[in-house]
Amino acid sequence: MFRQFGPADVLYILEAARWTLILSAIAFTGGAIGGLAVALARSSQVTLLRVLSTGFIRVFQGTPLLMQLFLFYFGLTVLNLPINPLLAAAIALTFHASAYLGEIWRGSIEAVPSGQSEAATALSLTYRSRMRWVILPQAARIAVAPTVGFLVQLIKGTSLTSIIGFTELTRAGQIVNNATFDPFTVFGLVAVIYFVICWPLSLYARWLEGRMRRAYAR
Amino acid sequence: MYHFNFTPVFDNFDLLLYGAWLTVRLSFAAMVLGLVVSVLGAVARTSRFRGLHWIVGAYVEVIRNTPFLVQIFFLYFGLPAIGISLGPNLAALIALVVNVGAYGTEIARAGIESVPRGQVEAGRALGLGPLQIFRYIIFRPALRNVYPALTSQFIYLMLTSSVVSTISANDLASAGADLNAKTFASFEIYLVVTALYLALSLLFSGLFRALQGALFNYPASR
Numbered sequence: 001m002f003r004q005f006g007p008a009d010v011l012y013i014l015e016a017a018r019w020t021l022i023l024s025a026i027a028f029t030g031g032a033i034g035g036l037a038v039a040l041a042r043s044s045q046v047t048l049l050r051v052l053s054t055g056f057i058r059v060f061q062g063t064p065l066l067m068q069l070f071l072f073y074f075g076l077t078v079l080n081l082p083i084n085p086l087l088a089a090a091i092a093l094t095f096h097a098s099a100y101l102g103e104i105w106r107g108s109i110e111a112v113p114s115g116q117s118e119a120a121t122a123l124s125l126t127y128r129s130r131m132r133w134v135i136l137p138q139a140a141r142i143a144v145a146p147t148v149g150f151l152v153q154l155i156k157g158t159s160l161t162s163i164i165g166f167t168e169l170t171r172a173g174q175i176v177n178n179a180t181f182d183p184f185t186v187f188g189l190v191a192v193i194y195f196v197i198c199w200p201l202s203l204y205a206r207w208l209e210g211r212m213r214r215a216y217a218r
Numbered sequence: 219m220y221h222f223n224f225t226p227v228f229d230n231f232d233l234l235l236y237g238a239w240l241t242v243r244l245s246f247a248a249m250v251l252g253l254v255v256s257v258l259g260a261v262a263r264t265s266r267f268r269g270l271h272w273i274v275g276a277y278v279e280v281i282r283n284t285p286f287l288v289q290i291f292f293l294y295f296g297l298p299a300i301g302i303s304l305g306p307n308l309a310a311l312i313a314l315v316v317n318v319g320a321y322g323t324e325i326a327r328a329g330i331e332s333v334p335r336g337q338v339e340a341g342r343a344l345g346l347g348p349l350q351i352f353r354y355i356i357f358r359p360a361l362r363n364v365y366p367a368l369t370s371q372f373i374y375l376m377l378t379s380s381v382v383s384t385i386s387a388n389d390l391a392s393a394g395a396d397l398n399a400k401t402f403a404s405f406e407i408y409l410v411v412t413a414l415y416l417a418l419s420l421l422f423s424g425l426f427r428a429l430q431g432a433l434f435n436y437p438a439s440r
Contacts, residue, residue, distance in 0.1 A: 062373070062419035064380035066391065067412040074405040078220045152283065159285035161383055170287055183295035189286045191292060200285035 005180040010189065016172030017193050023168060024155045026090050031119030031154070032096020038102025040131070043109045066160050068091065068092045073164045085166035093157065100150050108143035109135060145208035152198045152205070158193070168192060226401035237393025238414050244389055245376040248314035252375070253368075255315060256322025261352075263327055274323065281320035286378055289313055294385045310379075310387035318375050325367045329360035364434040369426035373419045380415070390414060391417045 041053035060068065072095075073088040112135050120130040162171035173190035177183050227234070262274045281289065289314040297304055304312065333356050341351040361368075383391035394411035398404050 058219070058420070060415060062377075062416045062423075063412045064377040064391070064415055066380045066383075067408055067415060070408040071405070072413060074408060078405050080220065156283075156285040159287045160381065170285065170291075173288070174291070177291075177295065181299075183292065183299055187288055187292040187296060191280075191288050194284045194288060196279060199279060202279070202283055 002181045003179060005176070005182045006167050009176045009180065009186075013169065013176060013186075013189060013193070016167055017169045017197075019166070019168040020155065020158050020170075020194075021197070023086075023089060023093065023158045023161065023166070024151070027093035027097050027154055028151060030090070030094030031101050034094060034098025035101025035105055038098055039105035039109055042102060046166050056076040056088045057099045060096055061103065065092070065096055066155050066163065068096055069160055069164050085161065085164050088164060089158070089161035089166045091155065093161070096157065097150075097154055099204070100153070101147065104146045104150060105139065105143050108139040108146075111142050112138045142212070145205050145212055148201055148208065150204040152201050155198055155201075156194065220405075222406060223403050224406050224410075226397065226403045229352070230397050230401075231410075232260075233397060234390065234393050234411060234414060237388070237390035237411075238418060239394075240388050241376065241379055241390040241415075242418065244311065244382070245316070245372065245379050246386075248311055248318055248379070249372050249375060251311075251315045252318030252322050253326075255319030256326040259319060259323030260326035260330055263323065264330065278320045281317055282324075286317055287306070287381055287384065289317060290381065290385060306382075306385045306387040308383035309385060310389075312380070314375065314379055317378070318371065319423050321371055322368075325364050325371060328358075329364035330356055332363040333359050336413050365430055365434065369423065371432075372426070373423055376418060376422070377415065 004173065007039045038053050041049040042057070044050060066213060069089065071085070071090040073085065076083055076088055116134055116138065117130065120134040127135065158168055159170040161168060162174065165171070167175070169190055173186050177186040259278070262270045263273060263278075290309065293313050293316075294304065294306065294309040297309075337355050337359075338351055341355045346354065379389060380391035382389055383395055386392055390411060394407050398407050400422050401407070
């Protein structure tokens with residue numbers, strides 16, 4: 001017989017939501033570092049770097065996140081490492097985020113008018129200082145809105161780690177549903193928690209986008 | 219040292235290819251139905267009826283801010299609890315249509331809004347009805363303006379559709395899972411399955427780009 005869905009279950013699901021947030025934070029941090037590297041490589045003068053980063057983006061944007069998770073999960077055994085869902089999830093999501101953020105930020109870097117880069121070169125700034133002091137600060141402004149938008153996609157993406165057995169929000173929902181068989185309530189609650197996390201971010205992204213559009217319309 | 223064994227994968231390659239075909243079929247069906255939902259959603263969103271406007275807005279926001287996996291669980295496990303039992307394949311299709319419909323509504327709305335007001339007013343002045351205005355004035359320019367967004371939405375839909383394997387609907391990912399249950403060559407299987415997904419997305423983005431030239435080669439109005 002199934003037991004009744006109760007306050008303990010709500011608490012269990014809420015606690016698991018913490019892992020959704022932690023995993024999102026890890027993936028976003030890792031993805032920000034990787035994404036910056038990918039964006040710089042993608043917009044560099046060196047052909048090899050451009051080709052490699054383009055291939056990286058193609059592969060990670062052209063395959064399902066679920067398959068990427070499986071590959072890193074089973075890839076650990078290939079490397080003779082113990083199976084660890086959190087590690088596999090963190091690595092897979094970091095690569096995934098690196099590809100998407102890399103592509104978003106490449107667009108932002110290229111959106112900075114080329115005169116800025118030329119002026120910096122004319123002032124004999126090195127590549128490093130040109131990027132650090134001239135290009136990236138301006139690109140960052142353009143990048144904020146789509147980056148926040150991608151964060152929403154990333155948080156939703158962490159739900160797939162439940163399939164490789166990592167206990168975050170969705171997996172907690174499945175576990176509770178298996179015991180109570182009350183899918184409407186359980187998955188309804190899970191959906192509401194995701195919504196509460198993601199919706200403010202979506203609204204913020206839209207507000208930023210609107211502000212940006214008005215700034216550039218002037 | 220890990221010993222790679224691709225034999226079980228290539229002995230059953232026809233199963234994976236059939237799975238890839240199912241993924242393509244499912245994605246196209248979901249996209250076509252999703253586009254119908256999108257256009258209706260976008261029209262409802264611009265309508266004067268406050269209630270309709272609000273309901274569509276809520277639908278779009280809820281779907282876009284919750285994971286597809288939770289949506290499909292809600293549908294597949296939740297509906298039987300109120301007496302509506304869907305098979306996994308039908309549940310998968312419906313979940314994908316509902317999902318892509320929400321993203322598509324925003325795309326379609328952007329498309330409709332991208333057609334200058336003056337053209338619609340000109341159509342009205344010529345005595346065209348609302349359907350005629352939509353058919354002859356809005357549809358093609360709007361489609362051209364949002365074509366890139368729509369095609370990348372399709373690729374994204376095709377990748378997302380791999381999630382339907384979790385409710386054991388038939389597609390490429392579940393063909394991989396079936397093969398994995400039989401042969402345990404997990405890494406090799408998922409490597410090949412991933413490569414097949416990559417081949418599909420490269421194929422379709424190439425195809426859509428070629429189509430773009432053929433469909434929208436008339437001069438732009440702006």
